[in-house]
Amino acid sequence: MKTKRSGRLVDMTYYMIQHPHELIPLTYFAERYKSAKSSISEDLGIIKQSLEEQGVGTLITVAGAAGGVKYIPRLSKEEASSFVNELCERFIKPDRLLPGGYLYLTDLLGNPKLVQQIGLMFASIFANRKIDVVMTVATKGIPLAYAVANFLQVPVVIVRRDSKVTEGSTVSINYVTGSSKRIQTMVLARRSLEVGSNVLIIDDFMKAGGTINGMISLLDEFNAKVAGIGVLVESEDIEERLVDEYYSLVRLSDVNVRDKSIEVIPGNYLNHYDQMTIIEGELEDENYPNE
Amino acid sequence: MKTKRSGRLVDMTYYMIQHPHELIPLTYFAERYKSAKSSISEDLGIIKQSLEEQGVGTLITVAGAAGGVKYIPRLSKEEASSFVNELCERFIKPDRLLPGGYLYLTDLLGNPKLVQQIGLMFASIFANRKIDVVMTVATKGIPLAYAVANFLQVPVVIVRRDSKVTEGSTVSINYVTGSSKRIQTMVLARRSLEVGSNVLIIDDFMKAGGTINGMISLLDEFNAKVAGIGVLVESEDIEERLVDEYYSLVRLSDVNVRDKSIEVIPGNYLNHYDQMTIIEGELEDENYPNE
Numbered sequence: 001m002k003t004k005r006s007g008r009l010v011d012m013t014y015y016m017i018q019h020p021h022e023l024i025p026l027t028y029f030a031e032r033y034k035s036a037k038s039s040i041s042e043d044l045g046i047i048k049q050s051l052e053e054q055g056v057g058t059l060i061t062v063a064g065a066a067g068g069v070k071y072i073p074r075l076s077k078e079e080a081s082s083f084v085n086e087l088c089e090r091f092i093k094p095d096r097l098l099p100g101g102y103l104y105l106t107d108l109l110g111n112p113k114l115v116q117q118i119g120l121m122f123a124s125i126f127a128n129r130k131i132d133v134v135m136t137v138a139t140k141g142i143p144l145a146y147a148v149a150n151f152l153q154v155p156v157v158i159v160r161r162d163s164k165v166t167e168g169s170t171v172s173i174n175y176v177t178g179s180s181k182r183i184q185t186m187v188l189a190r191r192s193l194e195v196g197s198n199v200l201i202i203d204d205f206m207k208a209g210g211t212i213n214g215m216i217s218l219l220d221e222f223n224a225k226v227a228g229i230g231v232l233v234e235s236e237d238i239e240e241r242l243v244d245e246y247y248s249l250v251r252l253s254d255v256n257v258r259d260k261s262i263e264v265i266p267g268n269y270l271n272h273y274d275q276m277t278i279i280e281g282e283l284e285d286e287n288y289p290n291e
Numbered sequence: 292m293k294t295k296r297s298g299r300l301v302d303m304t305y306y307m308i309q310h311p312h313e314l315i316p317l318t319y320f321a322e323r324y325k326s327a328k329s330s331i332s333e334d335l336g337i338i339k340q341s342l343e344e345q346g347v348g349t350l351i352t353v354a355g356a357a358g359g360v361k362y363i364p365r366l367s368k369e370e371a372s373s374f375v376n377e378l379c380e381r382f383i384k385p386d387r388l389l390p391g392g393y394l395y396l397t398d399l400l401g402n403p404k405l406v407q408q409i410g411l412m413f414a415s416i417f418a419n420r421k422i423d424v425v426m427t428v429a430t431k432g433i434p435l436a437y438a439v440a441n442f443l444q445v446p447v448v449i450v451r452r453d454s455k456v457t458e459g460s461t462v463s464i465n466y467v468t469g470s471s472k473r474i475q476t477m478v479l480a481r482r483s484l485e486v487g488s489n490v491l492i493i494d495d496f497m498k499a500g501g502t503i504n505g506m507i508s509l510l511d512e513f514n515a516k517v518a519g520i521g522v523l524v525e526s527e528d529i530e531e532r533l534v535d536e537y538y539s540l541v542r543l544s545d546v547n548v549r550d551k552s553i554e555v556i557p558g559n560y561l562n563h564y565d566q567m568t569i570i571e572g573e574l575e576d577e578n579y580p581n582e
Binding site: 005006007009010011013014017046047050051053054056098099100102103104105106107110111113115116138139140142143146147149150153154155156157158160165166167168189191192 | 296297298300301302304305308337338340341342344345347389390391393394395396397398401402403404406407429430431433434437438440441444445446447448449451456457458459480482483
């Protein structure tokens with residue numbers, strides 16, 4: 001039975017949101033609703049316009065026999081700015097300060113709505129990169145990594161501090177933490193990452209970047225490449241950052257344990273918003289003869 | 292400017308999916324689209340019908356001044372059965388078997404689409420319970436707990452094996468593992484769980500239930516109550532299960548390390564599907580004079 005436009009729009013919106021970054025052939029919808037492709041195209045136009053007006057993403061149409069439509073979750077600069085501001089406000093609660101100047105983030109990282117939004121932020125900014133897998137280190141980064149991976153529809157791999165019997169054979173490396181210069185171990189199940197993968201690294205907190213640098217060394221063991229790095233918070237006043245290119249949502253600018261005060265500023269995420277458009281343009285124009 | 296029905300349907304579908312289990316006043320939509328409440332009601336009828344036809348949930352309308360509409364993600368028995376069968380098929384790959392009879396599940400738990408679907412399964416079956424928070428133990432259960440919590444829109448708390456400086460003061464208990472009778476420790480940040488909470492426990496694997504029993508003891512320390520228990524896999528042939536009421540998606544029926552064979556059957560999730568309707572009816576009819 002043919003489906004009416006109103007029912008189709010609801011069903012297609014639900015379906016597209018459940019399948020981000022996945023190319024859906026128009027024939028899939030045409031058969032699902034027993035409708036002409038021209039009607040489906042019109043529906044997709046309405047969905048695209050609505051998503052773009054809300055600033056939460058877009059639909060990309062790929063022409064040709066192997067073509068179809070793809071939902072790309074992508075926040076507008078306005079939506080991203082307002083979320084970064086909201087995050088900054090949540091950070092400055094004085095009772096976040098723990099002995100030793102550590103920050104209590106468990107409430108933020110335990111809030112699924114916030115975690116989803118953080119995931120959408122990183123999925124937005126890395127939407128144009130070739131990413132095969134999202135990597136993080138146990139345990140605080142795990143929910144963030146899954147949220148990003150869910151929007152990019154790629155698997156997650158989790159690096160651990162110690163090997164587990166339920167992971168099979170593992171690869172381990174030693175690395176030096178950036179701030180306290182201690183030697184630590186990192187372990188990854190051999191089966192969990194394919195050789196040559198393009199890896200997006202996501203973590204909750206970056207000080208000098210030792211942990212992330214450790215993950216990069218681990219990637220070398222798998223001949224894998226860093227496709228991008230995203231952290232929720234970066235700390236202030238680091239003399240020598242071990243990591244070059246990364247995006248952060250929030251940056252600690254001043255933590256005073258004695259006065260129990262925390263000052264934060266937006267991270268570099270928003271600064272890079274304009275540059276992203278340029279990179280995007282380049283990606284679309286350029287040819288990659290070697291691929 | 293007034294919004295046309297087609298645009299409204301897309302926008303409302305997106306909004307409802309982003310806000311499960313949240314009561315949205317009809318006036319919110321009426322103002323957002325500058326439309327009459329009667330039109331909004333008609334739109335919601337179309338969305339409700341479409342969600343129900345797909346077997347992925349429903350909309351519940353609450354009448355009165357404090358009323359509104361709520362999206363309840365809930366899988367139909369057909370959708371749930373077909374997913375349990377898919378899971379069972381994924382489990383029986385012989386290369387899952389690790390030395391000692393352990394199972395490699397990292398590929399399943401690293402797949403965000405599967406994890407989301409598992410989350411939807413548990414959010415469906417516990418949709419009618421009063422749940423304030425989802426609890427799991429680090430690290431394998433974390434993605435599952437977030438997926439469930441995201442559909443129920445409640446926070447996640449993570450129990451650990453050791454205390455972390457970034458968690459502040461903690462409560463710890465000792466418990467005995469059910470199968471190997473070893474004594475282990477479990478730790479929860481004091482701030483992360485409010486006294487008297489109703490807690491849904493989610494984990495990836497249950498043998499005799501020692502770990503889950505440990506979490507229940509920990510809940511006692513917070514005067515919190517178990518609102519439900521859900522596990523992805525339960526193992527076979529346990530003489531004495533330490534946990535009474537739980538739902539499992541998959542049950543190992545035979546693991547033979549020598550022959551490298553794994554046999555699984557659906558867990559008790561589907562058996563309880565019919566009973567759930569009865570419980571639901573009771574909940575709606577009964578009065579709770581003490582609440």
